[in-house]
Amino acid sequence: MEKRHNLILLNVFxxxxxxxxxxFSISKNKGFLFEKHLTNIIFSILFYxxxxxxxxxxxxxxxxxxITIFLLLLPIFLSPFPKRWIKIGTISFQPxxxxxxxxxxxxxIFLENKLKINFxxxxxxxxxxxxxxxxxxxxxDLGSSLFYLLSFYVLILFKKNKIDIKFFxxxxxxxxxSSFNPFAFSFFLIIxxxxxxxxxxxxxxxxxxxxxxxxVGLLAPFSWNKILKDYQRERIKIFLNISKDPKGSGWQLxxxxxxxxxxxxxxxxxxxxxxKGLAFLPAAHSDFIFASFAEEFGFLGSIxxxxxxxxxxxxLLYIIKEKEPFLETFSLLTFFAFFYPFILNIGxxxxxxxxxxxxxxxxxxxxxxxxxxxxxxSLLRNFQRxxxxxx
Amino acid sequence: xxxxxxxxxLTIVFIIFILRxxxxxxxxxxxxxxxxxxxxxxxxxxxxLRGRIFDRNGKILASSRIGYEAIVEDTIVKDDIxxxxxxxxxxxxxxFYVIGRPYRFYPYKEIYSHIIGYLGKVSKKEILDGIxxxxxxxxxxxxxxxxxxxxxxxxxxxxxxxxxxxxxxxDEVRPSILPLKGKDIMLTLDVFLGLYIxxxxxxxxxxxxxxxxxxxxxxLSIYNKPSFDxxxxxxxxxxxxxxxxxxxxxxxxxxxCASGLYSPGxxxxxxxxxxxLELGVIDTNEIINCKGEYKFGNRYFKDWKKEGHGPVxxxxxxxxxxxxxxxxxxxxxGLKRYLKKLKETKIEEKKCFDLFEEKExxxxxxxxxxxxxxxxxxxxxxxxxxxxxxxxxxLTMVQIAVFVGLVANEGKIIKPHLIKKIENEEIIIKDTIxxxxxxxxxxxxxxxxxxxxxxxxxxxxxARLEEWKVAGKTGTSQNPFGKDHALxxxxxxxxxxxxxxxxxxxxxxxGGEIAAxxxxxxxxxxxxxxxxxxx
Numbered sequence: 001m002e003k004r005h006n007l008i009l010l011n012v013f014x015x016x017x018x019x020x021x022x023x024f025s026i027s028k029n030k031g032f033l034f035e036k037h038l039t040n041i042i043f044s045i046l047f048y049x050x051x052x053x054x055x056x057x058x059x060x061x062x063x064x065x066x067i068t069i070f071l072l073l074l075p076i077f078l079s080p081f082p083k084r085w086i087k088i089g090t091i092s093f094q095p096x097x098x099x100x101x102x103x104x105x106x107x108x109i110f111l112e113n114k115l116k117i118n119f120x121x122x123x124x125x126x127x128x129x130x131x132x133x134x135x136x137x138x139x140x141d142l143g144s145s146l147f148y149l150l151s152f153y154v155l156i157l158f159k160k161n162k163i164d165i166k167f168f169x170x171x172x173x174x175x176x177x178s179s180f181n182p183f184a185f186s187f188f189l190i191i192x193x194x195x196x197x198x199x200x201x202x203x204x205x206x207x208x209x210x211x212x213x214x215x216v217g218l219l220a221p222f223s224w225n226k227i228l229k230d231y232q233r234e235r236i237k238i239f240l241n242i243s244k245d246p247k248g249s250g251w252q253l254x255x256x257x258x259x260x261x262x263x264x265x266x267x268x269x270x271x272x273x274x275x276k277g278l279a280f281l282p283a284a285h286s287d288f289i290f291a292s293f294a295e296e297f298g299f300l301g302s303i304x305x306x307x308x309x310x311x312x313x314x315x316l317l318y319i320i321k322e323k324e325p326f327l328e329t330f331s332l333l334t335f336f337a338f339f340y341p342f343i344l345n346i347g348x349x350x351x352x353x354x355x356x357x358x359x360x361x362x363x364x365x366x367x368x369x370x371x372x373x374x375x376x377x378s379l380l381r382n383f384q385r386x387x388x389x390x391x
Numbered sequence: 392x393x394x395x396x397x398x399x400x401l402t403i404v405f406i407i408f409i410l411r412x413x414x415x416x417x418x419x420x421x422x423x424x425x426x427x428x429x430x431x432x433x434x435x436x437x438x439x440l441r442g443r444i445f446d447r448n449g450k451i452l453a454s455s456r457i458g459y460e461a462i463v464e465d466t467i468v469k470d471d472i473x474x475x476x477x478x479x480x481x482x483x484x485x486x487f488y489v490i491g492r493p494y495r496f497y498p499y500k501e502i503y504s505h506i507i508g509y510l511g512k513v514s515k516k517e518i519l520d521g522i523x524x525x526x527x528x529x530x531x532x533x534x535x536x537x538x539x540x541x542x543x544x545x546x547x548x549x550x551x552x553x554x555x556x557x558x559x560x561x562d563e564v565r566p567s568i569l570p571l572k573g574k575d576i577m578l579t580l581d582v583f584l585g586l587y588i589x590x591x592x593x594x595x596x597x598x599x600x601x602x603x604x605x606x607x608x609x610x611l612s613i614y615n616k617p618s619f620d621x622x623x624x625x626x627x628x629x630x631x632x633x634x635x636x637x638x639x640x641x642x643x644x645x646x647x648c649a650s651g652l653y654s655p656g657x658x659x660x661x662x663x664x665x666x667x668l669e670l671g672v673i674d675t676n677e678i679i680n681c682k683g684e685y686k687f688g689n690r691y692f693k694d695w696k697k698e699g700h701g702p703v704x705x706x707x708x709x710x711x712x713x714x715x716x717x718x719x720x721x722x723x724x725g726l727k728r729y730l731k732k733l734k735e736t737k738i739e740e741k742k743c744f745d746l747f748e749e750k751e752x753x754x755x756x757x758x759x760x761x762x763x764x765x766x767x768x769x770x771x772x773x774x775x776x777x778x779x780x781x782x783x784x785x786l787t788m789v790q791i792a793v794f795v796g797l798v799a800n801e802g803k804i805i806k807p808h809l810i811k812k813i814e815n816e817e818i819i820i821k822d823t824i825x826x827x828x829x830x831x832x833x834x835x836x837x838x839x840x841x842x843x844x845x846x847x848x849x850x851x852x853x854a855r856l857e858e859w860k861v862a863g864k865t866g867t868s869q870n871p872f873g874k875d876h877a878l879x880x881x882x883x884x885x886x887x888x889x890x891x892x893x894x895x896x897x898x899x900x901x902g903g904e905i906a907a908x909x910x911x912x913x914x915x916x917x918x919x920x921x922x923x924x925x926x
Binding site for chain 1: 393394396397398401404405407408409411412413415416417419420422423424426427430431
């Protein structure tokens with residue numbers, strides 16, 4: 001068990017080294033990126049070991065929840081637009097990142113004694129996730145905020161819950177997404193009707209689920225026009241057709257694709273990437289770190305990096321297998337906390353998902369993100385030990 | 392917990408990512424590689440040096456001076472700037488790069504501007520055609536336009552390393568494609584002659600002069616007054632000066648010799664004489680008594696000399712430019728025959744090989760008279776006006792000059808042209824223009840023209856020279872808008888016509904009084920140069 005955590009740590013260190021190499025290559029034009037990143041790493045590792053020994057009380061979920069909310073409220077009150085960051089002295093950090101830690105603990109405590117949650121509890125859980133979602137949305141940061149809402153879905157779908165509860169929350173979401181395309185909408189409509197007919201769900205529940213889904217699906221176009229920010233709409237739109245806007249977000253994506261594609265099989269070689277070096281690649285150290293790496297190390301390098309991440313996620317899955325209720329929730333959320341940004345970041349850079357600006361775990365530059373990731377790994381180890389040694 | 396689903400999901404995501412990466416980095420590699428190179432290498436054009444234009448003596452009529460332009464993101468923000476302005480831009484912290492561009496320079500400013508022509512910026516369409524790039528100048532008029540393809544050369548390209556913002560990081564990533572200089576052109580024009588004519592025209596506001604070498608069709612001068620300084624159009628167009636030219640009521644932009652249409656006046660009596668002889672309606676010895684007016688039907692047609700010329704024969708009629716004599720010949724020829732031959736002569740067609748914006752003249756025909764005056768609105772009387780060159784016929788000065796030249800050269804001349812050499816290669820034009828009259832008849836008329844300048848009462852006596860036999864014909868072109876235009880066309884030496892000179896002065900009066908003296912001075916000048924062998 002300890003061996004698994006050490007493997008994870010080793011894995012993380014290799015990814016971190018790759019990140020540092022890439023950062024060094026980018027640093028040619030960008031000053032002290034490499035040094036700062038190295039400092040962040042050392043600082044985060046210290047926290048990792050500090051939190052490993054810390055005894056975390058597994059009670060008062062509301063207390064943890066309020067800490068979460070407090071952290072998320074900070075940027076709204078303290079910093080000017082954009083509100084993703086706050087500054088204390090010379091240190092600036094992103095509360096929406098760090099807030100994940102108390103949020104996970106809070107939810108894990110809340111779900112500790114509920115093997116299969118009933119509808120009332122599930123709705124309460126939904127509200128617990130909805131509130132942070134709305135707060136981060138205010139910053140405004142769609143990509144990060146969705147993480148909180150999707151955490152709820154992760155818990156509902158991947159824990160052993162009743163099928164009608166799963167349906168109740170997922171179907172409206174599917175309708176919502178598909179409502180922008182009449183064909184997709186009709187497709188989901190038919191599929192859901194068939195599923196609802198044959199699955200063992202009470203008739204009453206079936207009707208409720210179905211009618212809510214329809215209502216949500218019809219309201220969606222309204223929310224598209226009124227709630228989303230212009231740049232968010234633009235980003236999504238541009239994703240759908242990248243060539244329309246060569247100097248905006250589409251331009252960034254194009255430059256990213258050029259960086260990746262021009263790497264070829266073996267890459268241009270360390271320090272030889274032209275895209276990021278000449279500033280064609282915006283945010284080469286954060287949003288487009290993978291593109292910077294892939295340009296210099298090519299397809300083989302990318303495969304190696306993917307392999308590292310694949311092993312990393314598989315190792316996390318082993319911990320999820322532990323049947324202890326608290327750890328189950330916490331590890332599931334932690335897995336998601338790494339997997340979600342991984343999909344969005346890489347998917348965005350290679351042009352199959354919209355660009356969100358979410359950093360790639362352990363590879364991108366970013367102190368708060370790194371610290372949060374290390375804290376999560378540390379607590380995961382901490383909680384697993386506490387079960388094992390029955391602290 | 393449903394880890395198995397998560398594991399499937401995880402695997403699917405990785406497979407998709409790897410397939411996509413494979414697509415980007417392996418399948419699409421070449422395409423992206425090219426894009427990445429294009430990204431960082433900026434192609435900056437090196438404008439080609441335009442060929443120079445020389446006059447026949449090797450004097451530069453158009454060459455190039457170096458200027459600079461500042462470019463920001465593929466747009467020229469400042470045109471034709473000097474070093475001082477570049478430093479100013481730099482101090483303002485603007486991001487730009489500068490390329491050197493040759494701009495036209497015309498040392499003789501106003502002399503022959505209409506013939507040399509000016510350049511303008513290329514239009515978007517011309518850029519799309521692929522030969523030109525942004526900021527290039529293209530010939531818009533004159534020789535600059537006619538010989539654009541020879542003069543322009545070919546732009547080169549330099550390859551520079553740039554970053555995303557277009558900042559140039561390294562000067563040359565690979566060797567530049569050097570520009571090809573355009574070819575030099577030598578014209579038949581003589582700039583000294585132009586300057587001399589300009590001095591002769593100083594008392595007058597509007598007019599022009601044409602000098603053609605009848606032996607080889609070389610145009611030695613097409614002088615227009617008023618003219619304009621070509622340098623105004625070079626590089627940054629000087630707005631104030633340009634407006635001044637545009638709003639000038641004297642219309643300096645007009646190439647009077649090539650594009651202005653005029654009534655030929657008495658010079659056209661030459662045609663009437665030719666036709667009269669051809670049809671046999673006159674005998675050169677026949678004497679017609681001129682009393683100062685001519686009765687046709689119940690109308691009286693006046694002679695320019697109120698008291699009349701008395702009895703005149705063919706030779707004398709041309710010498711004194713007797714209107715009455717030609718009224719009679721015109722009547723004998725008749726309108727239909729007159730118009731038919733007029734058409735056959737093709738006198739109104741473009742005459743020159745490479746003269747920009749040469750206009751076609753206007754000749755009336757029967758249809759024209761029907762349409763303008765109705766079937767009963769015109770009569771045989773109209774031919775009387777045509778016969779003395781005051782009818783509806785409108786010609787350019789070039790056409791008038793060529794017509795007289797054809798008579799002087801007894802029926803054919805080489806097409807007048809401006810091009811003499813391209814680089815060092817002599818250009819010989821062999822196209823010939825003919826006058827559809829019998830050589831004998833032309834000779835008779837040509838002989839009479841000698842007396843215009845040398846006869847006792849010749850209207851063109853003021854063009855006479857002691858040292859050279861000059862012949863020609865005066866003309867007074869009626870002008871409905873003001874004072875008549877004075878006209879003279881002559882040639883010398885009479886026995887072996889070499890130079891044809893046409894002089895016209897607008898709103899100045901009689902051809903013999905105003906235009907012929909100028910022509911005389913031009914002949915004198917030509918004679919001196921000709922003796923020395925410098926022309």
